[in-house]
Amino acid sequence: MFKHSKKLFAILAAASMLFVVACDQQGGKQSKGKSKTLKNTQSKGFVRCGVSQGLPGFSNADAAGNWTGVDVDVCRAVAAAVLGDASKVKYTPLSAKERFTALTSGEIDILSRNTTWTLSRDADIGLTFVGVNFYDGQGFMVRKDSGINSVDDFANGISACTNIGTTTELNMRDFFNSRGISYEPVAFEKADEVVAAYDSGRCDTYTTDKSGLAAQRTKMTNPDDHMVLPETISKEPLGPVVRQGDAVWEDIVRWSLNVMIEAEEYGITSSNADSMKTSDNPQIKRLVGSEGELGAAFGLDNDWSLRIIKQVGNYGESYKRNIADTGILPDRGPNQLWTKGGILYVPPAR
Amino acid sequence: MKLKKILPQLLTLLFIVLIFGFFTMNAQENMDTRGIEFGFGFLKQEASFDIQFSLIDYDGSHSYARAYLVGLLNTLLVAFIGIILATFLGAVIGIARLSPNYLIRKTASFYIEFFRNIPLLLQIFFWYFAALRALPMPEDAPLLLNSSFMTIKGLYAPSPVWTNGLTFLAFFILAIISIICFNIYANQKQENEGKQFSKLYISTSLLIIIPLLSFFIAGVDLSWSFPEIRQMSQSSYTFDGGFKIPPELIALTLALTLYTATFIAENVRAGIQGIGKGQKEAAASIGLTPNQVLKLVIMPQALRIIIPPTTNQYLNLTKNSSLAAAIAYPDLVLVFAGTAMMQTGKAIEIVGITMATYLTISLIISLLMNWYNKRIAIQEK
Secondary structure, eight states: OHHHHHHHHHHHHHHHHHHHHHHHHHHHHTSOOSOHHHHHHHHHTSEEEEEOSOBTTTBEEOTTOOEESHHHHHHHHHHHHHHSOTTOEEEEEOOTTTHHHHHHTTSOSEEOSSOBOOHHHHHHSSEEEOOOSEEEOEEEEEEGGGOOOSGGGOOTTEEEEEESSSHHHHHHHHHHHHTTOOEEEEEESSHHHHHHHHHHTSOSEEEEEHHHHHHHHTTSSSGGGEEEOSOOOSOEEEOOEEETTOHHHHHHHHHHHHHHHHHHHTTOOTTTTTGGGGOSOHHHHHHTTSSSOGGGGGTOOTTHHHHHHHHTOOHHHHHIIIIITTTSOOSOGGGSBGGGTSOBOOOOOO | OHHHHHHHHHHHHHHHHHHHHHHHHHHHHHHHHTTOOOOSGGGGSBOOOOOSOOSSOOOTTSBHHHHHHHHHHHHHHHHHHHHHHHHHHHHHHHHHTTOSSHHHHHHHHHHHHHHHTSOHHHHHHHHHHHHHHHSOOGGGOOEETTTEEEETTEEEEOEEEEESHHHHHHHHHHHHHHHHHHHHHHHHHHHHHOOOOOHHHHHHHHHHHHHHHHHHHSOOEEEEEOOEEEEOSSSOEEEESSEEEOHHHHHHHHHHHHHHHHHHHHHHHHHHHTSOHHHHHHHHHTTOOHHHIIIIIIHHHHHHHHHHHHHHHHHHHHHHGGGGGGGTOOOHHHIIIIIIHHHHOOHHHHHHHHHHHHHHHHHHHHHHHHHHHHHHSOOOO
């Protein structure tokens, strides 16, 4: 008995000391650095990126586990900028419900998962939206033989499948309420189950962002039996999100995206980026790093933007590769440059 | 010597307090740096999302607290139905497992081995998507029992429409009270005079006759609202009137029942087999009928073995009902720890409330079952 308690005492004493040491380290981590996230990323050697569980065109893994999509390209651009290699990204697939907790708890450093920028998300829950990489809106998918050709044909008692934890759930209520239509919301945790349930006939309509509808339609048993109604019932600006409280990291992610869009504006592509170094246009020279000291503001070298353009490409290349060529949404619609009739307009990188 | 006994305990306590303190501090610090505020004020805010299936009046204009209540009631509903069905099915299968008939015995064994060894989530998906594939669209659904329709969108059944429903409820409660009084009286009579009543028959008759009386003397009336098909568009239909049980609830109840019943069946079998053969023979030798042997000698003893592990199964069933989120049944996890958590971002508060809720439900079930277990335990005199 005596011996036993002595041993226990020793174990507890050792544990308490470990605890004190752990506390100390925790305190050390809080010390002022330029950007904690940047430092951590550089020492780990990869960017921790939260993506969807599979949305063609935005973030989708192939059989070999290679991720592609416009959302994935944002993370790749950041990896190219801060680590010099666009492939150094660790992807974490997240459900709509898990995504914000994963970001605020520090499991990931960028959330690039077709996430709608709203006031309450931006202000309330410890997140900062850094920009928009896809302008979307909520729509409805129905069966072609249903005789529903517009949202005006919706009748009382319609059942609508969707995901939980999305702005979709709220917009749907606003939409049906304002029209005085009673409806049955059938909300699933994962997108695959939503598709399966709608496909089997459980619901009369499937509602989410239109880009999502276009992508998920390809997963139906007979994609041609379904169509997306022309109406858009909400604004859904989708963009990457970072944790609140690290302004430098926030700037890096924001400007990595902006550089891609501005590169398209100035006609810089992954193939001609090197030759643009000797361009006459000073703004092009700044973007490819042959003039000015833009990277220094973030603590990066001057080739950071050149690497993004060379390794990931400009926004137009990314869109073409992931969304247009895959047949999801060949028409860029609002996601065209402001100079070509769209609304993509970013502040100048200078 | 005394100090040496207390010191380790004090240190353990200190250690636990420090650990909790560390986690609280850590969470607080991190929430501060990210500008997240801790608080339960959000419960009063408007929820602004709708829920598919609710036992109480609810729409998006109600508060988050009300949405929590909807989720809680849905969880309790599926747990309640599941526990009752699983107990019946488990008892039947457990007894069938001991049947002298080869076919019955082997079928019961096969059922148990099959359903016990497949992960529950897979079974839930199977029943849900199998049901969705197999069930007809509303317009093709056959009429069941001249009143109901089983469709891919759910089971539509007639709903009762009461006139003076409260009076009926009063008569019903009166019936329950009179049954309790009668049973106390019958027990006393048996204790004092050895006179036996057929308690089951008289209780059942009371339960039927007294509420029925209310129809004749108190002006209670009951009519039914039948579901009627309505065309929504060219090819989509729905039903109006009656009440609707969503397919999600049916699939979830089915999966939970079939899964949990296997464990209860094994408990029942173990309980019966745990009673020595001598007990049965001794009871028969003093002239009890086989029915009396089962009722008065075997079951009271078997229950002592069956109840404690079956309590565990009830708790498991209740907790497993949280898998509902996978198939869109709006239980506590889907509604509160799902949608509400996403819309408010109050992860710590909501997960805390949800955990406390499940803990409370489980403790209440344990309490009830422990009370029952004590009642049937051997009374040492």
